[in-house]
Amino acid sequence: MTFAVVVFPGSNCDHDAYHAAKHVLGEDARFVWHKETSLGDADVVILPGGFSHGDYLRTGAIARFSPVMAAVQAFADRGGPVLGICNGFQVLLECGLLPGAMLRNRDVRFHCEMVGVRVERTDTPFTRLARTGQVLRIPIAHGEGNYFAPPETLADLEANHRVIFRYADAAGETTDAANPNGSLHNIAGICNEGRNVVGLMPHPERACERALGSDDGLVLFRSVVEALAGRGAAQAVTR
Amino acid sequence: MKARVFVTLKPSVFDPQGHTIGEALQSLGYDTVADVRQGKYFELELQTTSAADAEALARDVASRVLANPVIESFRVELLDQAPAAAAPGGGR
Numbered sequence: 366m367t368f369a370v371v372v373f374p375g376s377n378c379d380h381d382a383y384h385a386a387k388h389v390l391g392e393d394a395r396f397v398w399h400k401e402t403s404l405g406d407a408d409v410v411i412l413p414g415g416f417s418h419g420d421y422l423r424t425g426a427i428a429r430f431s432p433v434m435a436a437v438q439a440f441a442d443r444g445g446p447v448l449g450i451c452n453g454f455q456v457l458l459e460c461g462l463l464p465g466a467m468l469r470n471r472d473v474r475f476h477c478e479m480v481g482v483r484v485e486r487t488d489t490p491f492t493r494l495a496r497t498g499q500v501l502r503i504p505i506a507h508g509e510g511n512y513f514a515p516p517e518t519l520a521d522l523e524a525n526h527r528v529i530f531r532y533a534d535a536a537g538e539t540t541d542a543a544n545p546n547g548s549l550h551n552i553a554g555i556c557n558e559g560r561n562v563v564g565l566m567p568h569p570e571r572a573c574e575r576a577l578g579s580d581d582g583l584v585l586f587r588s589v590v591e592a593l594a595g596r597g598a599a600q601a602v603t604r
Numbered sequence: 605m606k607a608r609v610f611v612t613l614k615p616s617v618f619d620p621q622g623h624t625i626g627e628a629l630q631s632l633g634y635d636t637v638a639d640v641r642q643g644k645y646f647e648l649e650l651q652t653t654s655a656a657d658a659e660a661l662a663r664d665v666a667s668r669v670l671a672n673p674v675i676e677s678f679r680v681e682l683l684d685q686a687p688a689a690a691a692p693g694g695g696r
Contacts, residue, residue: 423672466674469620513675
């Protein structure tokens, strides 16, 4: 199974994602430079965290026009699993693969800390091995993670169960105190209509080994490996 | 031809930066500054002499790139290229 980790100028969590896939999970992983027009034989695409193009204009606003994004769009349209982490999530919002936008954190500060992230849904390729209501300890590191969407978009996300992660305290309560950035409805991550594209602000790739303080993020990577293995088996059966 | 593009957060969208600046002004004693909204300003140098073309181009760029329609709106102004030195009364 091959993970493609897209690298934009200014990406800085690309190696973390690569490390999680390649060395922690033992899967194939490779970097794809943003000027490339093909993702090759990728089975999973990760848009990593960082500060693509210096976050100039808006976070992710310039990266969305990178040549590789047409290939990412096509991959997503075919149902391929795409995970956008932090800046990668912001790129997905800017390019329209996911709805909404990010505002500056409500306290105008950059937050770099461990947070509680409650799993809302397990019917995505990145959460199928998690438990609904499970609170993952995963770090955040962002200045613009204050999720915003117009009321009708928000209602649609909720009605169609597309909120995948919410900031929550250890008991799983989505309190205002547990919300680090002011995101509407404590939203930490969402998915697209097809549920194969998931974006989240927290950094699961930085929480894949106990030595790093938490391995709670591993479940996202393990989930997609299992999802794809299951798909492969299903294809083999129907063949 | 030059165009100016002003990008501002929609009124319904909370502006954490503007709010912080407003609070700072209050603490400096500017009690009559009731609110601050922060935005972005762009100057575009356009290689066209047609005002209609310039306006269309600036609006295209603004809506596609400079502003995010989910949270922002924009306004375009065209500038005449008459150099300041040619203005009447501008003697030394």
